[in-house]
Amino acid sequence: MHGLTALELARIQFGFTVSFHILFPAITIGLACFLGFLEARWLLTKDTVYRTLYQFWVRIFALNFGMGVVSGLVMAYEFGTNWSFFSQFAGGVTGPLLTYEVLTAFFLEAGFLGVMLFGWSRVGPGLHFFSTVMVALGTMISSTWILASNSWMHTPAGYAIVAGKVVPTDWLAVIFNPSFPYRLAHMVIAALLSTALFVAASSAWQLLHGRAVPAAKKMLSLALWMVLITAPLQAVVGDAHGLNTLEYQPAKIAALEGHWNTAAKDDKGGFPLIVFGIPDMEREETRYAIEIPRLGSLILTHTLNGQIHGLKDFPKADRPNATVLFFTFRTMVGLGVLMILFGLLGWVLRRNGVVYRSRAFLRFAVLMGPAGLVALLAGWMTTEIGRQPWVVYGLLRTTDAVSAHTAGPVAFSLALFVVVYFIVFGVGIRYMLKLASAGPVADIHAHGHAQPYGPGTVGAVPAAVGAASARTAMAPHGQRNS
Numbered sequence: 001m002h003g004l005t006a007l008e009l010a011r012i013q014f015g016f017t018v019s020f021h022i023l024f025p026a027i028t029i030g031l032a033c034f035l036g037f038l039e040a041r042w043l044l045t046k047d048t049v050y051r052t053l054y055q056f057w058v059r060i061f062a063l064n065f066g067m068g069v070v071s072g073l074v075m076a077y078e079f080g081t082n083w084s085f086f087s088q089f090a091g092g093v094t095g096p097l098l099t100y101e102v103l104t105a106f107f108l109e110a111g112f113l114g115v116m117l118f119g120w121s122r123v124g125p126g127l128h129f130f131s132t133v134m135v136a137l138g139t140m141i142s143s144t145w146i147l148a149s150n151s152w153m154h155t156p157a158g159y160a161i162v163a164g165k166v167v168p169t170d171w172l173a174v175i176f177n178p179s180f181p182y183r184l185a186h187m188v189i190a191a192l193l194s195t196a197l198f199v200a201a202s203s204a205w206q207l208l209h210g211r212a213v214p215a216a217k218k219m220l221s222l223a224l225w226m227v228l229i230t231a232p233l234q235a236v237v238g239d240a241h242g243l244n245t246l247e248y249q250p251a252k253i254a255a256l257e258g259h260w261n262t263a264a265k266d267d268k269g270g271f272p273l274i275v276f277g278i279p280d281m282e283r284e285e286t287r288y289a290i291e292i293p294r295l296g297s298l299i300l301t302h303t304l305n306g307q308i309h310g311l312k313d314f315p316k317a318d319r320p321n322a323t324v325l326f327f328t329f330r331t332m333v334g335l336g337v338l339m340i341l342f343g344l345l346g347w348v349l350r351r352n353g354v355v356y357r358s359r360a361f362l363r364f365a366v367l368m369g370p371a372g373l374v375a376l377l378a379g380w381m382t383t384e385i386g387r388q389p390w391v392v393y394g395l396l397r398t399t400d401a402v403s404a405h406t407a408g409p410v411a412f413s414l415a416l417f418v419v420v421y422f423i424v425f426g427v428g429i430r431y432m433l434k435l436a437s438a439g440p441v442a443d444i445h446a447h448g449h450a451q452p453y454g455p456g457t458v459g460a461v462p463a464a465v466g467a468a469s470a471r472t473a474m475a476p477h478g479q480r481n482s
Contacts, residue, residue: 024068030195194372201369270297
């Protein structure tokens, strides 16, 4: 860390903590919806396969939920310690939005989470299903408020600047700012897609190890249907999000496309899509560029001869880091294309009746398990790094938002976070993967049967997770994004 400034260290620290945190809410959102579907199907059909899958995945949900809450708490403190001038400037907007998240989503989740996790033997099936639905609804409401706050930082609206601070003048405009609908849809679909790939990987692992039971086949089937639906839908939403970004943050689009000159055209008009290259911020060019003529115009302007602003149209001080954005964006898009192909391949194999027996496809499903989360991280980096050098786009620069610290304390806290996070969350993630790889088959063997509503089911959730989930009702919750 030698030679880094306090600003650079603070940015690295927040990027590190948010990168860990965002993984857990994504799985929480997806699994909450999945559990609601499983319990609904169990109540409607009385098919014990759905009950078995619910009791298997609810344990992973509880563990993931607890890690999401704990990792989110750290971010709330970072706003006060490392980004105090941002809090002073924009707290009039971000503070109430995060408070609304606590008053609505957190109270809803905290009120029903205990019933969902421990009430299978204590309440009737109707109330238990209602609790599951309320927890799932809470995760969606939480995402709405968090994304409203973050989207406002990208496309601020409904405000006035009074005495150097942001004052809300129209809360509807603040919440439903220009980028909010696109970013909320993009995030929720990413969560559902990431969870579907995680579930598919778990079930494929079971089938590869000879556990060809109805539960493993059922969750693979459900996961593949979700991938088949959400992967192409995400591409459509991503395109709309890109057009919105082109309108409100054109420098970001120029950077992630690696385009420097507005008027640079190939011999047929329009501008090319740069498939590969290395954007050079000093030389103001994309080196070793491999281009497809006119495709860039077609994608970004939906015409063959449209143009976008090149990075040279923007002052150097206002340009985001094109070198980083170019590759994070292509990582996200490349994995997205792979997900679409995965979904289509699963559909073809299903029609041919071999989807559960093709070992090559099952291995592919296991490898695709982390793809959704990696794409989510790449997309988040593209969004947040692309906003630079602004914290609140066009209003507050990152250099003006950081607290007046020296580099030493920030470096020490960053090093401490790295050690603690890799130990604590490394153990948690490893245990979660162990549960997922064991599968519902192991659970049936352990208990002799899949447990119904009734006595003896409290142990379905690990005790440590139960204690952690109980503590969430007493913890400050402002920056959790689950």
